Amino acid sequence: MNEVRAISIFVRTATLGNLRRAAVDQGISPQAASHAVMQLEKSLGVRLFHRTTRKLSLTEEGQRLLQSVEPALAVLTSALADARRAKEEIAGPLRISAPKALSRALWPSVLEFATLYPDVQLDVRFDDHFTDLVEERADVGLRGGSPPAGGAIARRLVPIQLIVCAAPAYVERHGAPRTVDELAAHRCTGYRRANTGKQAPWEFMMGDEIVYREIEASLCANDVDAETDTVLAGLAIGQLGSFSAVPAIRDGRLVPLLTKHLTQREAIYIHYRRRTEQPLRVRTFIDFMIEKLADNRDFYLTTAEVRGGGQVGR
Numbered sequence: 001m002n003e004v005r006a007i008s009i010f011v012r013t014a015t016l017g018n019l020r021r022a023a024v025d026q027g028i029s030p031q032a033a034s035h036a037v038m039q040l041e042k043s044l045g046v047r048l049f050h051r052t053t054r055k056l057s058l059t060e061e062g063q064r065l066l067q068s069v070e071p072a073l074a075v076l077t078s079a080l081a082d083a084r085r086a087k088e089e090i091a092g093p094l095r096i097s098a099p100k101a102l103s104r105a106l107w108p109s110v111l112e113f114a115t116l117y118p119d120v121q122l123d124v125r126f127d128d129h130f131t132d133l134v135e136e137r138a139d140v141g142l143r144g145g146s147p148p149a150g151g152a153i154a155r156r157l158v159p160i161q162l163i164v165c166a167a168p169a170y171v172e173r174h175g176a177p178r179t180v181d182e183l184a185a186h187r188c189t190g191y192r193r194a195n196t197g198k199q200a201p202w203e204f205m206m207g208d209e210i211v212y213r214e215i216e217a218s219l220c221a222n223d224v225d226a227e228t229d230t231v232l233a234g235l236a237i238g239q240l241g242s243f244s245a246v247p248a249i250r251d252g253r254l255v256p257l258l259t260k261h262l263t264q265r266e267a268i269y270i271h272y273r274r275r276t277e278q279p280l281r282v283r284t285f286i287d288f289m290i291e292k293l294a295d296n297r298d299f300y301l302t303t304a305e306v307r308g309g310g311q312v313g314r
Contacts, residue, residue: 004076006040007069009033010048014058014066090281091119098142100126100194101224102268105243105299106142109292113285120281128194128222139282141271142289144241152271155286157293159300160266161242162203165254169234176257177237180204183215189227189238190217197222202239204261215239242300243268249301259306268293 013022013033023033041048048062058066098106103126114122125138147154164183166176177183183202190199199220201212218236221227224244231238232253248254256262270289272282293299 003040003043006036008073009036010040011066011070011073013037013056014062017056019056090117090284092279092281093121093123094281094285095123095125095138096140096142097125097127097138099128099144101128101241102142102144102243104225109289113288117281117284139272140285142268143271144268145266147269152273154269154271155290157268157270157290158296159264160268161262161264161300162239163242163245163262163301164237164239164257165231165245165249166237166257167232167234167253168255170237171255180213180258180261183237187218187236188215189230189236190215190220191224191227192220192222194222203263205263206261210263210265246299246301262306
């Protein structure tokens with residue numbers, strides 16, 4: 001017996017004073033309603049109603065049960081209604097996971113979403129360690145690298161290019177390397193990976209394959225933004241992700257170098273659980289981020305720009 005269902009029928013019968021009317025209210029047959037109440041009485045071992053051919057009234061035990069369960073049933077009914085409204089309203093909590101490396105690139109879009117949907121309570125966690133959506137109880141994840149595994153649905157948004165670049169002031173003082181080997185004569189930055197603690201090698205496209213090089217770092221950091229700021233300050237050459245470098249390249253604050261060796265192996269992905277099980281606020285955020293970021297050229301150099309050293313028509 002479904003006791004919650006039976007209790008609901010019992011409460012409606014007591015409130016309306018009529019089993020047939022309670023059955024209509026619950027969308028079931030009078031026979032099913034009567035059976036549910038009788039099964040509840042059998043389960044509890046007490047009679048809940050005095051029954052006559054003309055009248056239905058609560059027993060003392062029925063009255064006590066009604067007083068006890070009505071508040072709890074009202075709370076349950078309200079909770080179920082709230083859950084159903086989540087499919088219809090863009091409101092409520094939304095937990096997002098993303099790496100710190102993408103914080104500057106993603107934050108403007110997150111703020112725009114917050115402005116458009118003020119009833120959504122955003123909880124954004126920036127963490128460079130990989131986040132399992134189920135384990136971390138996150139609704140949506142954004143990450144750079146390879147497609148997430150573990151059963152999540154992943155949508156590729158934009159490619160990540162690794163671009164060797166320097167500030168114009170650095171190039172003016174020290175010149176620009178013409179080959180990968182010439183980097184050894186320059187001050188370079190390094191990025192220390194959060195998950196391993198090791199300095200990431202630089203990677204270059206050589207012919208048809210990617211070649212990795214250990215580049216000695218004059219300044220190494222475990223924060224992408226700190227590394228970018230170092231290069232912008234003209235202190236060293238860096239190999240930066242396109243999501244960090246491209247805006248500065250286009251406005252002339254950075255100069256791309258060795259562009260024929262640029263790699264484009266990874267991408268930014270948005271990942272989430274099955275859409276059919278998600279509240280409207282989650283589906284809306286996913287659609288919003290896809291619209292804002294998918295193939296958005298603000299985050300990578302076009303083929304023409306790469307061939308032109310960062311400037312179209314150069």
